[in-house]
Amino acid sequence: MSRPIVTAIWDDVPHLDPAAKAELLASIPPHQRAARARGVPTLGTGAIYPVPEEDISVAPFAIPEHWPRSYGLDVGWNRTAAVWAATDRDAQVTYLYAEHYRGQAEPSVHADAIRARGAWIPGAIDPAARGRGQTDGRALLDAYRDLGLDLTPADNAVESGLHKIWQMLSGGRLKVFSTLAQWFAEYRLYRRDDHGRIVKDRDHLMDATRYLAMTGLDRARATPAETPARPSRPSRGRNGGEDWLGL
Secondary structure (H helix, E strand, C coil): CCCCCCCCCHHHCCCCCHHHHHHHHHCCCHHHHHHHHHCCCCCCCCECCCCCHHHHEECCCCCCCCCCEEEEEECCCCCEEEEEEEEECCCCEEEEEEEEEECCCCHHHHHHHHHHCCCCCCEEECHHHHHCCCCCCCCHHHHHHHCCCCEEECCCCHHHHHHHHHHHHHCCCEEEECCCHHHHHHHHHCEECCCCCECCCCCHHHHHHHHHHHHHHHHCECCCCCCCCCCCEEEECCCCCEEEECC
16 A cells, blocks of 8 residues: 655654754755755756755846847757857846757757847857757757757856855846746756766756857847837746746
8 A cells, every 4th residue: 555755844844943943054065955855856966066956046137228138059869958148247146047948859949039039148068069950950059040940059167167156146146037947957967976077967058058158148138229128027937947038
């Protein structure tokens, strides 16, 4: 006879007062805190970015037009992913505000989704796209440029990119809209194996974020004066989560 599985978190334990919870939390490594306190699944022993989600997640807001924007793009047949950023230069904080996450579709499909968020926004693409094709053998970089995207190959220095993002996250200079469900799903599992190698599984948005940090942010630009602003609104995306459109 099967028995029900009951999950309890710290808030369900009456004998733990706020002071006791704070003391316990302080004794736990940052990358394990969400799992220990709230039962959030994570593979944290080799976490690449051991920064708690609550430290980087923010509620979506309308992004001012003068904040420069750009995106990072990781391409492939099984999964193509893009993540958009806008930077508050006064506060020196960058916000990831939108994501694209889809597999087994032609470049034209991805390009349509990317242009919908602003064809004027410049991006940085996986540099391997210069020598790889999906269906007709053409290099993907040229294919996406032909489809109207403003793209340049990203600096693919992996460890330097990871270190740069880690510094931004830990220093409070990189925040992520809470609606980026796929981004956070990858973030929780982004890790190294026992030999220190990055586990190359469900890391497409993490790679796109690295391309963005290493190259895309330097290409960022503000909304052109001739581009009409669209009202910002949350919209249900294909993946079941919310995409923040019109930003």
